[in-house]
Amino acid sequence: MPKYEALLEAVKKAKYHVDRARYRLRDLALVSILIYTGCRIGEVLELRLEDINFKK
Incomplete structure (x- = not known):
């Protein structure tokens, strides 16, 4: 399991x-969700806005 600092550095990179238009913001969001939640790619791809509780 990578250390938190290494994961944070990967997101910053x-x-x-994204800022230089090599990747889209969607890609950064996907990578961030995968890293910070531990979800599998299939789980993240099935997420819908209704599945997320933004109030917590």
Whole structure:
């Protein structure tokens, strides 16, 4: 399991590439969800806005 700092650095690197239009913001959001929740790719791809409680 990677350390938190390594994961944070990976997200920062991905944001750098988003800012330079190499990746889309959607890609950064997907990577962030995968890293910070531990969800599998299939679980994240099935998520809908109704599934997320933004109030918590």
